[in-house]
Amino acid sequence: MAAPENKRPTYYEELRQRGYSRRDFMKFCTMMAAYLGLEATGTAQIANTLLKTPRIPVIWLHFQECTCCSESFIRSSHPIVADILLDKLSLDYTETLMAASGHAAEAAKEKTMKDYYGEYVLCVEGSVPVDNDGVYCCIGGKSAIQVLEEAAAGAKAIIAWGSCACNGCVQAAYPNPTGATPIHKLVKGKPIIKVPGCPPIGEVMAGVLVHIITFGRLPELDKVGRPKAFYSKRVHDSCYRRPYYDAGLFVESFDDENAKKGYCLYKVGCKGPMTYNSCGIIKWNDGVSYPIQSGHGCIGCSEANFWDNGPLYRQMASFPGFGIESNADKVGMVAAGVTAAGIAVHAIATNVRKKKLVDDLVAEGKESEKELKS
Amino acid sequence: MKKKGHYLRRVFVWQLPVRVYHWLNALVIVALCATGYLIGSPPAIMSNVEASHRYLFGIIRFIHFVAAYIFFFNFIFRIYWGFVGNKYADWKNFIPTNKKYFQQMWEVLKLDIFMMKGKENPSIGHNALAGFTYFLTFIAFLIQCITGFGLYASMTDWWFADMFVWVSNVFGGDFALRNWHHAAMWFFILFAMVHVYLVFYHDYVEGRGEISSMGGGWKFIEEEVFEEEKA
Known part of the structure; x- marks a missing residue:
C-alpha cells in the first residue's frame, strides 16, 4: 500500500488547503500537547508528525447509541479538531457524517478495509446487541456483531467511544433486553482503548486520536483500559x-x-x-x-x-432486593432491630432454661458472703 | 455441682498481645463505623463560617483512614500471633480442622443458642462456635480492608495503598466498591451487639469471670473441671 500513500496529502497540507495558517496549526498542536500532558517538546513532535504524515484511514461505526459522542467530538473547542479529525480523518466511513449512502457507502467502507488492511483505526460508537442473533441492530443487511467482527479483523487499533462501547451504558442497564455488550467483550486480540463518558469530552476524544497519529501507538492506559492522561x-x-x-x-x-x-x-x-x-x-x-x-x-x-x-x-445506592427506597443503612437498621429483639428473647430464655445454673452460682456466692464476718 | 463451694483454678487464657489486639481492634472498629457512617450520610450543618476555616469532613475522613491503617496492621499482627501465641490464641481455634470441631460447634449451638438441656461443658478459651464466628469476622476484616484500600488507592501515592488499585476494577468500579464497603459495615455493628451480649451471657451462666478475662487475661476454672481437662 506504499504507493498510494505517498501521493496522499499530509494533515498539514490538507489543513493549509482549507485555509488554516501555520499559526493556527501550531496553536492546535500546542493545545493538544497540553491536553495530553506532554512536555514542551511534545508540541514539536505533534507538529512534525502532522506535517509529514498522510492521514490515517479511520472507520467509525455506529451501533446502539445516540450519536452524542459524535456530537461532542465536532464541538471540541478548537475548529481544527473537527476539520482535521472529522472532515479529513474519519470520512472513510461514518454513518452520521459521510456524504455517501446505501451501497456506495458500504462499498467505500469495504474498499478502505481492503486497501488499508492492518492500518486503519476502527472507532466504535455504541454497544452491540448480541441476544437473538443480534437482530436488534442491523446495518446494510448485517447484524452489528457481524459488522464489528469484519471491521475489527483488519484494524490496527480500536477506539471504543463513549460509555455504550465501553460498558454498555443505558442499553446494558438492567434488564438489558437486547443483550447490549461493550466492545472489549466481543473483540479479542486487538489493542482497545476505552474513552468512556456519555458523551466523552470532545477534547479528550481529539487528544486520543492525536496521540495515536503522533506516536503510532495507544496512549498509556489504566487498568480499565482508559487513557491515563484523562481518566486517572x-x-x-x-x-x-x-x-x-x-x-x-x-x-x-x-x-x-x-x-x-x-x-x-x-x-x-x-x-x-x-x-x-x-x-x-x-x-x-x-x-x-x-x-x-x-x-x-x-x-x-x-x-x-x-x-x-x-x-x-x-x-447511597438502593440495597438489592429490598425495593427502590431501601439502602444499606435502612436494611442494616432493621437487621440491628431484629438482632436486638433476638438478644432480648435469648436473655429471657437464659433466665428460664439456665435458672438452675445461675441459682447455684448465686447460692454459692451468697453462702460465702454469709461465712465472712462483717 | 451441689457442693459447699467451688475451688477455682486461675487459668491464664488471653496473653497480653491478644488483649492489646482486642481492645485496639474494638477502639478502631468503633471509630471506623462511626466515621464511616458519617462519610456515607453526613450530618446537615448550617453554618456561616467560610469553608476555608472549616475542615470537619476532612477530619472525619482522616480519622477513618488512620483507624483503617491501625485496623489493618493490628489484624496482620493477630494472624501472626495465631502461629506463635499460646494454645488459646492458636489459629486452630478458628478454622475447623477435624470432625470434633464440628461436633463441639453443634454442642454450643444446642446448649447456648437453642437453650436445649444437656451436659454443660463450657470451654476454657474460645468455644468452637465462637472461634468459627471469629473466622468469619476475619473474612469480613479482609473484605473491608480490600474494599477500603481499593477506594483509598486513588487518593494516595503510597505504594502500599496503591497495591489495591486492581480492586475497583474487580468490583466493577468505585460505585459498587463503595456499596460493598458500606454494607459490610453493618456486619461489624451486628457482630458487636451479639458479641457484647454473649460475653455477659457467659459470665452470667458460667461464673468464671468471662468479662474481666479480657482485662487480666485469666479465667477461673472449677478445680474438678480443671483436673478433668488435664487428664
Missing part, C-alpha cells in the same frame, strides 16, 4: 466545590440556601467521588462549564453500570 483523577479531585466537601458543608436539597451558596452536592447524589474523568479540568463547550458548576451533581456517566448504581439523586 476523580471528578471529585478536581472539583472547585471540594473545599465545601472537606468543610462538611453540603447542599441538602436543590432549592435550599446551601445550593445558592454553591456548597458541595454530595448529599444530593453527586457521584464525583467515584467517577474518573476530567470534566472538572477541561470542562465542556469550550470550557464554559460542567454539570457541577451548573449546580447539578455528577451522575458518573463515565463509570460502568452508572444506571444500575442509582438513584441519581441520592448518595
Whole structure:
C-alpha cells in the first residue's frame, strides 16, 4: 500500500488547503500537547508528525447509541479538531457524517478495509446487541456483531467511544433486553482503548486520536483500559466545590440556601467521588462549564453500570432486593432491630432454661458472703 | 455441682498481645463505623463560617483512614500471633480442622443458642462456635480492608495503598466498591451487639469471670473441671 500513500496529502497540507495558517496549526498542536500532558517538546513532535504524515484511514461505526459522542467530538473547542479529525480523518466511513449512502457507502467502507488492511483505526460508537442473533441492530443487511467482527479483523487499533462501547451504558442497564455488550467483550486480540463518558469530552476524544497519529501507538492506559492522561483523577479531585466537601458543608436539597451558596452536592447524589474523568479540568463547550458548576451533581456517566448504581439523586445506592427506597443503612437498621429483639428473647430464655445454673452460682456466692464476718 | 463451694483454678487464657489486639481492634472498629457512617450520610450543618476555616469532613475522613491503617496492621499482627501465641490464641481455634470441631460447634449451638438441656461443658478459651464466628469476622476484616484500600488507592501515592488499585476494577468500579464497603459495615455493628451480649451471657451462666478475662487475661476454672481437662 506504499504507493498510494505517498501521493496522499499530509494533515498539514490538507489543513493549509482549507485555509488554516501555520499559526493556527501550531496553536492546535500546542493545545493538544497540553491536553495530553506532554512536555514542551511534545508540541514539536505533534507538529512534525502532522506535517509529514498522510492521514490515517479511520472507520467509525455506529451501533446502539445516540450519536452524542459524535456530537461532542465536532464541538471540541478548537475548529481544527473537527476539520482535521472529522472532515479529513474519519470520512472513510461514518454513518452520521459521510456524504455517501446505501451501497456506495458500504462499498467505500469495504474498499478502505481492503486497501488499508492492518492500518486503519476502527472507532466504535455504541454497544452491540448480541441476544437473538443480534437482530436488534442491523446495518446494510448485517447484524452489528457481524459488522464489528469484519471491521475489527483488519484494524490496527480500536477506539471504543463513549460509555455504550465501553460498558454498555443505558442499553446494558438492567434488564438489558437486547443483550447490549461493550466492545472489549466481543473483540479479542486487538489493542482497545476505552474513552468512556456519555458523551466523552470532545477534547479528550481529539487528544486520543492525536496521540495515536503522533506516536503510532495507544496512549498509556489504566487498568480499565482508559487513557491515563484523562481518566486517572476523580471528578471529585478536581472539583472547585471540594473545599465545601472537606468543610462538611453540603447542599441538602436543590432549592435550599446551601445550593445558592454553591456548597458541595454530595448529599444530593453527586457521584464525583467515584467517577474518573476530567470534566472538572477541561470542562465542556469550550470550557464554559460542567454539570457541577451548573449546580447539578455528577451522575458518573463515565463509570460502568452508572444506571444500575442509582438513584441519581441520592448518595447511597438502593440495597438489592429490598425495593427502590431501601439502602444499606435502612436494611442494616432493621437487621440491628431484629438482632436486638433476638438478644432480648435469648436473655429471657437464659433466665428460664439456665435458672438452675445461675441459682447455684448465686447460692454459692451468697453462702460465702454469709461465712465472712462483717 | 451441689457442693459447699467451688475451688477455682486461675487459668491464664488471653496473653497480653491478644488483649492489646482486642481492645485496639474494638477502639478502631468503633471509630471506623462511626466515621464511616458519617462519610456515607453526613450530618446537615448550617453554618456561616467560610469553608476555608472549616475542615470537619476532612477530619472525619482522616480519622477513618488512620483507624483503617491501625485496623489493618493490628489484624496482620493477630494472624501472626495465631502461629506463635499460646494454645488459646492458636489459629486452630478458628478454622475447623477435624470432625470434633464440628461436633463441639453443634454442642454450643444446642446448649447456648437453642437453650436445649444437656451436659454443660463450657470451654476454657474460645468455644468452637465462637472461634468459627471469629473466622468469619476475619473474612469480613479482609473484605473491608480490600474494599477500603481499593477506594483509598486513588487518593494516595503510597505504594502500599496503591497495591489495591486492581480492586475497583474487580468490583466493577468505585460505585459498587463503595456499596460493598458500606454494607459490610453493618456486619461489624451486628457482630458487636451479639458479641457484647454473649460475653455477659457467659459470665452470667458460667461464673468464671468471662468479662474481666479480657482485662487480666485469666479465667477461673472449677478445680474438678480443671483436673478433668488435664487428664
